[in-house]
Amino acid sequence: MLLNGPKVLGTITPSGNTVVEAVTQASLRDVPGVLPIFARIPVHGTSDPFPDSYDLEGMLRAAELLSHAKPGVILWNGSKGGAIGLEHDRDLARRITAATGIPATTSCLALEAALAAHGPVRIGLVTPYNDAYQAKLIAAFAARGWNVTAEDHLGLSDNLSYAATPREVIAAQAARVAPHCDVLLGWCTNYPVPLIGEECAGKPVWDATLLGLRAALKMIDA
The missing domain is CATH 3.40.50.1860 (Rossmann fold)
Structure with missing residues (x-):
């Protein structure tokens, strides 16, 4: 079990998501020295109170909590940007970095x-x-x-x-x-x-x- 390591990867994931953590942990099982940590934002069920944008307050709060563990990067591992537009993902990544000083990216920017x-x-x-x-x-x-x-x-x-x-x-x-x-x-x-x-x-x-x-x-x- 990896309890600490030289590199910490911080991930924000929707609260109703059960795949991101499992896939991340399985993928890093044989990657030495990387510790994944996670924070959640409220997204669950069938409704989305922010259908065409992000809950920036919730996102930035999650990023702030992750930043306490000094990750080398903060990842929004969510796919919503594909439907609402990459400008939202670029803005989110900029805001996270401005608020925490930590580089940030998203699944949609990776695509x-x-x-x-x-x-x-x-x-x-x-x-x-x-x-x-x-x-x-x-x-x-x-x-x-x-x-x-x-x-x-x-x-x-x-x-x-x-x-x-x-x-x-x-x-x-x-x-x-x-x-x-x-x-x-x-x-x-x-x-x-x-x-x-x-x-x-x-x-x-x-x-x-x-x-x-x-x-x-x-x-x-x-």
């Missing part, structure tokens, strides 16, 4: 960097979301020039139901989308996409939670 590094790709979007939110997400991606050529969503609204989705259901979604894209993107940090592995039908599988985690690790040179 932007990954897409920029790989050049134009056809995205196969796999999510648990309902019709309205999936349409909002695809429209926001299109506005950024991100090309979603195939998608599959389950029609769910409660974020606890996202995390409870069986591996075989996600694998079936990926299999339906894979022939029509270059990259499979599982875009929800409370969706256990890592269960299906990092490749499906010869296509790489990108996951919102892992994208954010890897970006944060890079920022602390881990």
